[in-house]
Amino acid sequence: MLSRVAAVKAPRTHNRRRLTGSSGRRREGGESEPQRPSMSRSVFYSAVLLLVVMMCCNTGGAAEAPGQSSEPNYKWKNIKNEGGVTVESLGVPGLLKVGSDVFAVAEAQCKKSDVIFTGIASQIITKDNADKPMEVLNGVKDKTQVLEEDGSEDPKKRVDVSRPTAVVNGSDIYMLVGKYCREDAATCKATSEKFKSGLLLVKGHVGGETGNNQIHWKETDGLPRILLATNTNPWSV
Template identity: 60%
Template sequence: MMFCGSGVAAQDAVKESTEPTFEWKDITDAKESVDSLGVPGLLNVGSDVFAVAEAQCKEAQDTVFTGIASQLLTVATADQPEEVLTDSKDTKVLEEVTSTDPKKRVDVSRPTAVVEGSNIYMLVGNYTRTAASCQGDAATAPWGLLLVKGHVSTGENGEGKKIQWNDTHAVPCAFLQKEQGE
């Protein structure tokens, strides 16, 4: 068999992804605080147990945003009640990173998490406040749910275990509408 040609394959134009890029950040600014928490859930990861909850955060007077608070529960206080998730440093906020706009905080609500081995999977709502937020096709509709994968990181000497949220993927609400219609 013999092939003739220039040896150059045609390539389709590179299509830019419309899926946003996300980045989790710790609350580090002294002006930011956790105002209230949702009901925490418990996650058993290996031999560790973490409390995880939605955190209503505040910056200055008018700026309100949500994040995810998580804290390792220790055996030392297992026999007595302990208030958890009281420190703002235990809270992470999600930012949408785009090449044209400055970073924008993403509203993450109602976390639901499951554990498989050492992997943690969390489903959170990303709600917009516009009435027609889920109208249109998949290319124009905003994102409705986020699927986040995390793991437990360990500090020096095994201390300071924290949940690190790594991969964040958006599920368009138009996709969810299509699934409900079938």
């Protein structure tokens, strides 16, 4: 009889477990299933919000894609056949040797009505008269190219380029020119960021009939542009 009572009153040490409550204090009790980790509501809501934002961004980007075609198209154009344009003066001249050809390149200040704008004039110098003084860029209007928007002949839509500096690499010509918006710097409303005031790097090539080669410039999207207002750090090589 005593043995049974002792057995009943014996502590059940093997059935006791230590459990930790939400307050961090340990408590003892009977067996229970281990608690499953649960995601915090704030973490769940944050994940859902991030997913919604990503979906909205993707939708907005897809919707804006068709509008990218409205970006103005800038290109170089010869003013040879444009009426009412005169070349008033030339400045910042230089010489370029491309292959066996030598070219004179200069800034051309042009005028149409009361609007003054600048372009780039270039002319090949033949070997026949290279050994004696000569006047180059005669009939300069035929040899001048300007940078304009959407093929418009409106002088107000032209991009002024000035003080050209050019180098030759094989058959390619690279020219660095200053460019600027006609409006005040604080209110300049240039439709394309790349044509606000700063520097423009242009690539050109030589083409034309034999003995009458010309330099053809083109605005190059693949080459870097330097905006003086935003890039004040010196370059290092």
